[in-house]
Amino acid sequence: MTWYVVYTKPKWEKKVAEKLNEIGIECYCPIITQIKQWSDRKKKVEVPLFNSYVFVNLLETDRNSVFQIAGVVRYLFWLGKPAIVRDEEINIIKNSLASPNLSDVTVTPFQIGDRIKLESGAFSNQEAVVKEVSKTHYILVLESLGCVLKIKYK
Numbered sequence: 001m002t003w004y005v006v007y008t009k010p011k012w013e014k015k016v017a018e019k020l021n022e023i024g025i026e027c028y029c030p031i032i033t034q035i036k037q038w039s040d041r042k043k044k045v046e047v048p049l050f051n052s053y054v055f056v057n058l059l060e061t062d063r064n065s066v067f068q069i070a071g072v073v074r075y076l077f078w079l080g081k082p083a084i085v086r087d088e089e090i091n092i093i094k095n096s097l098a099s100p101n102l103s104d105v106t107v108t109p110f111q112i113g114d115r116i117k118l119e120s121g122a123f124s125n126q127e128a129v130v131k132e133v134s135k136t137h138y139i140l141v142l143e144s145l146g147c148v149l150k151i152k153y154k
Helices: 013-022 060-068 087-098
Strands: 002-008 026-028 031-037 042-048 053-058 072-075 115-117 127-133 137-142 147-152
Touching (some): 002 060, 002 087, 013 026, 013 042, 026 087
Antiparallel strands (some): 026 053, 115 127, 127 137
């Protein structure tokens, strides 16, 4: 069986995971506890680590069974194929969240001005500065090479 990533409606992650479990589909929705501040009080709330994503573990032939659950939008795709998450990666997330040293965790996309190191491809091990972030691409400046790199994503 393979872990796939299901994209859900916003704020439906926990409901979708609960319903998937009810129909017998193994799923994982990593949850963290955050302190939320309102004008009159603070409260600890459990929120998904990854907004709008739930991991499901099933056979390729059973992939369409998740669409019988309200709140499921689609699968996450990578390079034209459904994104696959390795068992080791799921275990790393589970072990990290179980760690007593874990404090406030947030997952955020790159922001303009961030300095990053490219880890793969023709420009691997190059430092870059994020100059633009859009819904379809990043524009990075590779200062050491004196060029601009546009990276498209889906």
